[in-house]
Amino acid sequence: MIRSFFPAASLPEQTACVAWGVLLSSAPHPIANADRSRSTRLGTLLLAGLLYAGLLPADALWAEEIKPIILQENTPTGIPSWLYEAANRGTASAQTLLGHFYREGNGIPRNFGEAIRWYRKAAEQGDASAMCSLGQMYGNGEGLLQDYEEMVKWYRKAAEQQDQTAIRLLGDLYSQGLGVAADEREAFRWYRKGAELGDAVAQYQLGSYYREGKGIARDLKSAFDWYRKAAVQGNLESQYWLGYWYAKGEVTAQDYKEAVRWLGKAAEREIPKAQYELGLLYNEGKGVERDRKEAANWLRKAAELGEKRAQCLLASWYERGEVVAQSAAEGVRWYRAAAEQRDATGQYNLGRLYFHGIGVGRNPSEAGKWYYRAAEQGHAEAQLQLAHAYLTGQGVLLDYEEAMRWYRAAAEGGLVEAQHKLGTLYLHGSVVGKDLAEAELWLRKAAAGGNADAKYLLKELHPTAAPKSKEESPVERATPAVVAASGEGKPSGSLAEFRVAAERGESDAQYILGYLYSIGREDLPQDAQEALKWFRRSAAQGNGCAQIRLGCAYLNGDGVSPNNKEAVFWYLKAAEQGRAVAQYLLAKLYADGKGGITRNWGEAVKWYRKSADQGDMDAQYELSDFLLHGKGVTQDEKEGIKWLRKAAKQGHARAQLELGLFYSRGQGVTQDAITAHMWLNLAAAQGMEEAITRRNELAKKMTTTDIAAAQRLAREWDGNRSPAP
Known part of the structure; x- marks a missing residue:
């Protein structure tokens, strides 16, 4: 019946039959309702006739808009009888189409075994679509053992017959190294072949290879051309x-x-x-x-x-009430959505909202968690905020080493505020050993970025120098920052003079040359290895500043592998010379017990005390902490408060906060709200939020007169650093 229905016809006539078949089989259409079932049947028979005659490939009938038409015939199996008839009579395209039905289970129970059987029959007759489908089933292990060799074999057979899908899939295999050795050039070759045959996905892949320069030189014009071809196809x-x-x-x-x-x-x-x-x-x-x-x-x-950039932008609009109605809660929701996808911008902003309590309860600990995640991904602003948190102990454990690590990361990422902060920390020696060379390095970077305070501090580092006599050595003419770091000499001479003196064995010149290599300048490229070489030579001759720089290099892994034992070795040498910074750094290593150094609180106390005796405020604060808590020494509250007061008087913010709390509670000292308020106010002025909170809580219990007295004391003390209670 089917054969008699489809008489011999030319290719245009066959094409017309397909179009007419689809038209008749589709609804709604212009044929009256009474004739609709009859016309649908007629259209189906037209399509079936083309298939039976081998003039219509199976994939043409597998299009999404045609599949429902084929399935309209109501049979016990769910598969049209004419399709079974054509397949059983040996029509390869019908066998392939039947394989498709069984493989995907469209309208019938899925049956991989039957799909394989019909695909094999069609493949044996040379049907490329069946070969490709059989290859896919081997690759996926559908109804048989997964076998990449068989997969590749069938893809190649189909590709030999110019099957577009098989050709493109071979490109995928070479791109992924699946069943074949990964080979971008070979992948490119197959994608080009598929693209030239008109396969839209292959055209897209070929465009991507040109865009990324994979398997061929990067060529954006060719990428654009292939993308356009694919885009036109949808x-x-x-x-x-x-x-x-x-x-x-x-x-x-x-x-x-x-x-x-x-x-x-x-x-x-x-x-x-x-x-x-x-x-x-x-x-x-x-x-x-x-x-x-x-x-x-x-x-x-x-x-x-799930588009992360959209989530962040939408969140910012909700937070500011821009374009959409303001809703801090919606801002939190969308920042969180991006953050949970590891988007650094989303993580930073979610941390910011938690820190300030915007749209969510204030939670510095949760803020610290999100800042950390963003910081690990290189988000400079998150690194800066995380450093602030470690410096003040807000939401994270107070940890100056971590604070310095993240300040440095943000500064190296180009954040001017971080460069300024790092420079001031090295300048004041408040949380790290004072290092004027490092201070100058970072302040110069911040000044170049437009930070006004950094420019001012640089002027303070380099006051106008008096005329120098001709007899002065190159070391005596070194820059004030370097001189202050080494403890000797006066402002600067030429690079050639320093090099000559260094080669001659002068340890101070060796140190200064190392310093110049460490920061670099117009006539001397930055070179960490050369810097270390000269620091090492100077340190070997007993130069304390060089010994400290060498210890810091080993501690931080600057130009060498991190090695805390080597850091201890060099810090100890400088510390034994009485260098307060080295004594503090050595004590901190013993206190922390990190990087292979055994924790030794007794040694920590010993070196903190030596540094504190020389006026190092960080050492004074740490010594007070050990005395107050009885770490490595007999607990002594009176002695602890004494050292806490010394650090506070030098401007140590944390010491000022804690001393204020002692006066507020009357612990170890006579309770004095005015003095407590003064110290808390001084700490708050340095940006310590806890001090702000405690000061404001205390003020609620004080009279206006007492608050005014406390504020006057703070102004007078901060103005002239005169002795305080």
Whole structure:
């Protein structure tokens, strides 16, 4: 019956039959309802006739819009009788189509075994689609043992017959190294072959290879051309890239209308990054009339599909009440969505909201957690905030080493505020050993970035020098920062003079030459290895400053592998010379017991005391902590408060806070609200939030007169650093 239904016809006539068959089988159509079932049957028979005659490949009938038509015939098995008849009579395309039905279970129970059986029959007759499908089943292990060799074999057989899907899949295999050795050039070859045959996915992959320079030299013009071919066929990723490049004016002339057209196509099909870019165009009114509500609509769609950039932008709009109604809670929600996808911007902003209590209860600990995650990914602002947290112990354990580590990371990332902070910490020696060379290095970077305070501090480091006599040595003419660090000499001489003196064996010149190599300048490129070489030579001759720099290099892994034992070795040498900074650093290593150093609180107390006796305020604070808590020494509250007071008088913020709390509680000292308020106020002025909170709590219990007296004491003390109670 089927054979008699489809008489001999030319190719155009066959094509017309397919079109007429689809038309007759589709609803709604212009044929009257009474004749609809009859016309549907007629259309199905037309399609069946083409298939039976071998003039219509199985994949043509497997299109999503045609599958339902084939399944309209009501049979016990769910498969049209004419399809069974054609398959059993040996029509390869019918056998392949039957394999498709069994493999995917469209309208019938899925049966991999039957799918394989029919695919094999068709493949043995040379049907490329069946060969490709059989290869896929071997690759996926569907109904048989997974076998990559068999997969590759069947793909190759199909590819030999120019099957586009098989050719593209071979490209995938070479790209992924699956069943074959990974080979980008070979992948490129197969993708090109598939692309030239018109496979849209292969065209997209080929465009991507040109874009990324994989398997061939990078060629964005060729990438654009192949993306366009794929985009015209409906490839969504290619449509996105065309739109993106038109918007940015990259690869092709900037054309916002074309950008909107192509991004719109991909966005409508729920490609999140296209929705995000389209939202930006609506927001800016580029290529389309500005419509911020529509922008928010597209951004929300993208955000809901997981586009991290859209989530962050939408969150910022909710936080500020821009475009959308202000809702801090929605801001938190969307920042969290991005943060949980490991987006550093989302993590930083979520931490910020927790820290300030915006849209969520204030929680410094939760803030610290998110700052840390963002900081680990290199987010400079998060690194800075994390450093602040470690410096003040807000949300994390107070840890000066960690604070310095994150300040340095943010500073090296180019954040001017971090460079300024790092420079001031080295300048004042408040949480790290005073190092004027390091201070100058970071303050110069901050000043170059426009930080006014850094410029001022640099002037303080380099006051106008008096004329020098001709007899002065190069070391005596070293810069004030270097001189202050080494403890000798006066401002600077030429590089050549320092080098001659260093080669002659002068330890101070060796140190200064090492310092110059460590920071670099116009006539001397920065060179960590050369710096270490000269520091080492100077240190070997007993130069305490060089010994400290060498110890710091080993501690921080600057130019050498981190080695705390070597750091202890060099710190000890400088400490035994009476260098307060070295004594403090050595004590801290013994106190922390990290990096292979056995914790020894007794040694820590010993060296903290030596440094504290020389006036190092950090050592004074640490010594007070050990005395107050009885670590490595008999607990002695009176002695502990004595050293705490010394550190506080030098401006140590944490010491000021704790001393204020002692006066507030009357612990170890006579209770005195005015003095307590003064110390808490001084600490608060240095940015300690805990001090702000404690000061304000204390003020509620004080009279206006007492508060005024406390504030007057703080002003007088801060103004002239005169002795305080």
